[in-house]
Amino acid sequence: xxxxxxxxxxxxxxxxxxxxxxGRDVTFLLRPHRAAQxxxxxxxxxxxVGNATLPVKVATDGSAAIGSDVVxxxxxxxxxxxxxxxxxxxxxxxxxxLPLLNGLAHIDRLRRxxxxxxxxxxxxxxxxxxSSDGTVRHLDKGARLVYGRFAEQIERQSLAVLMEKLDxxxxxxxxxxxxxxxxxxxxxxxxxxxxxxxxxxxxMRGSIGQIMASDDGAKLIGGILAETVSVARAAGxxxxxxxxxxxxxxxxxxxxxAKASLLRDIEKGGRIEGAHLIxxxxxxxxxxxxxxxxxQVANCHLQVYEANLQPS
Numbered sequence: 543x544x545x546x547x548x549x550x551x552x553x554x555x556x557x558x559x560x561x562x563x564x565g566r567d568v569t570f571l572l573r574p575h576r577a578a579q580x581x582x583x584x585x586x587x588x589x590x591v592g593n594a595t596l597p598v599k600v601a602t603d604g605s606a607a608i609g610s611d612v613v614x615x616x617x618x619x620x621x622x623x624x625x626x627x628x629x630x631x632x633x634x635x636x637x638x639x640l641p642l643l644n645g646l647a648h649i650d651r652l653r654r655x656x657x658x659x660x661x662x663x664x665x666x667x668x669x670x671x672x673s674s675d676g677t678v679r680h681l682d683k684g685a686r687l688v689y690g691r692f693a694e695q696i697e698r699q700s701l702a703v704l705m706e707k708l709d710x711x712x713x714x715x716x717x718x719x720x721x722x723x724x725x726x727x728x729x730x731x732x733x734x735x736x737x738x739x740x741x742x743x744x745x746m747r748g749s750i751g752q753i754m755a756s757d758d759g760a761k762l763i764g765g766i767l768a769e770t771v772s773v774a775r776a777a778g779x780x781x782x783x784x785x786x787x788x789x790x791x792x793x794x795x796x797x798x799x800a801k802a803s804l805l806r807d808i809e810k811g812g813r814i815e816g817a818h819l820i821x822x823x824x825x826x827x828x829x830x831x832x833x834x835x836x837x838q839v840a841n842c843h844l845q846v847y848e849a850n851l852q853p854s
Contacts, residue, residue: 543566543567543611543612543707543708543711544567544569544607544609544610544611544612545558545561545566545567545568545569545610545611545612545613545614545711546568546569546570546571546607546610546612546613546614546629546632546637547561547568547569547570547571547613547614547616548570548571548613548614548615548616548617548625548628548629549570549571549572549615549616549617549625550570550572550576550580550585550678551616551672551678552668552670552671552672552678552679553616553642553666553668553670554570554614554616554617554642555585555587555616555672555678556587556589556668556670556678556680556685556717557614557616557642557666557668557685557687557717558570558585558598558614558616559585559587559594559596559598559678560587560685560715560716560717561711561715562585562596562598563594563596563715563716564714564715564716566711566715568598568599569598569599569600569601569606569607569610570585570598570599570600570601571600571601571602571604571607571628571629572600572601572602573602574602576676577600577601577602579676580598580600580676581600583595583676584596584597584598585597585598585678586676586677586678587677587678587680588677588678588679588680589679589680590680590682590683591680591683591685591716592716604628604629604630604631604632605631607629607631607632607637608631608632608635609632609635610632610635610637611636611637611638611704611707612637612638612639612640612704612708613629613632613633613637613638613639613640614640614641614642614664615629615639615640615641615642615643615648615652616642617643618643618813618815619643619644619645619647619648619815619817619818619819620813620814620815620818622643622648622651626651626652626655630655633656633660634656637660638659638660638661638662638701638704639652639656639660639661639662640662640663640664640689640708641661641663641664642664642665642666642687643818644665644732644733644736644815644818644819645729645733645736645737645815645818645819645822645823646729646730646733646822647817647818647822648818649661649663649729658692658694658695659695659700659701662689662690662691662692662695662701662704662705662725663689663690663691663692663725663726663728663729664687664688664689664690664725665687665688665725665728665729665732666685666686666687666688667684667685667686667732668680668684668685668686668717669681669682669684670685684718685716685717685718686717686718686719686720687712687717687718687719687720688719688720688721688722688725688728689708689712689719689720689721689722689725690705690721690722690723690724690725690728691705691723691724691725692724692725692726693724693726696723696724705721708721709721726779727779730774730777730779730781731774731779731781731785733770733774733819733823734767734770734771734773734774734781734789735770735789735792735793736802736819737766737770737819737820737823737837738763738766738767738770738789738793739792739793739800739801739802740802740803740804740805740819740820740840741766741770741820741836741837741840742762742763742766742793742840743800743801743802743804743805744802744804744805744808744814744816744840744843744844745839745840745843746759746762747805747808748801749798749799749800749801750763750792750793750794750795750798750799750800750801751795751796751797751798751799751800754794754795754796754797754798755796755797760794762836763793763794764794765836766836766837766840767789767790767793769827769832769834769835769836769837770823770837771786772827772832772834773823773826773827773830773832773834776826776827776830776832777826777830804816804819804844808847811851813848813851814844814847814848816841816844816845816847816848817844820837820840820841820844821841821844821845823837824837824838824841
């Protein structure tokens with residue numbers, strides 16, 4: 543099986559690199575600067591579970607990756623349109639897209655671009671960053687990838703052979719991999735947690751611990767969580783009580799240094815995934831007729847931030 547990974551940042555670099563380390567046939571589709579950097583020094587992973595410097599195959603044009611079976615899409619949401627254009631040729635030639643973006647808006651866009659049978663679902667959980675020198679730094683021991691088909695694909699019994707091949711590809715690698723079907727459940731579970739974390743920490747411009755130390759911090763975070771859960775329930779994917787307890791431990795932990803990556807991007811003055819994480823959650827809430835005032839405030843806050851990024 544030939545795998546194309548779009549992006550060699552924290553997510554694509556780590557999971558793609560571990561696949562290379564396990565002997566899989568992987569090519570990275572990259573911008574010229576990153577491709578040249580990796581061609582020069584290799585793909586460098588620093589991790590508590592093992593460092594690696596890997597010689598990897600790179601390409602800067604999707605036509606060079608025609609014949610790939612799967613495209614692992616590991617870009618930021620605001621780069622989605624560029625990514626779609628970059629992978630168009632290998633997907634049209636038969637590759638199936640496995641996106642690792644947060645939320646669900648990208649699924650709709652990818653399906654419009656390539657068709658329902660060319661897109662499966664995926665999500666990952668990892669704390670990692672890309673250093674200025676090109677090193678992928680894995681910051682704790684956890685790295686988890688969940689992949690699978692959507693409910694209607696299972697009903698049609700489509701892509702069964704591909705999924706069996708992916709099961710083998712993701713066996714005996716240096717990260718946790720699991721097939722979760724229908725994948726909608728995993729996507730909604732992660733989204734409601736991440737949207738809560740992102741809305742709270744970006745709105746308050748502080749960590750979970752700093753928010754919890756304020757007079758009404760727990761009430762604020764709890765209110766945002768209640769709103770995201772209400773959207774997931776309306777969509778038909780209510781979280782289990784056991785999962786909700788896990789989320790509460792994360793987003794309501796006193797003293798926690800946790801911040802959403804969205805806030806870290808704001809602190810750097812960079813582009814953000816606000817529309818993808820919060821804006822789309824709010825849009826779905828409104829379509830269901832739900833009142834989500836805290837998500838409205840968070841979305842407004844992020845839109846103003848983004849407006850100030852535009853040149854005057």
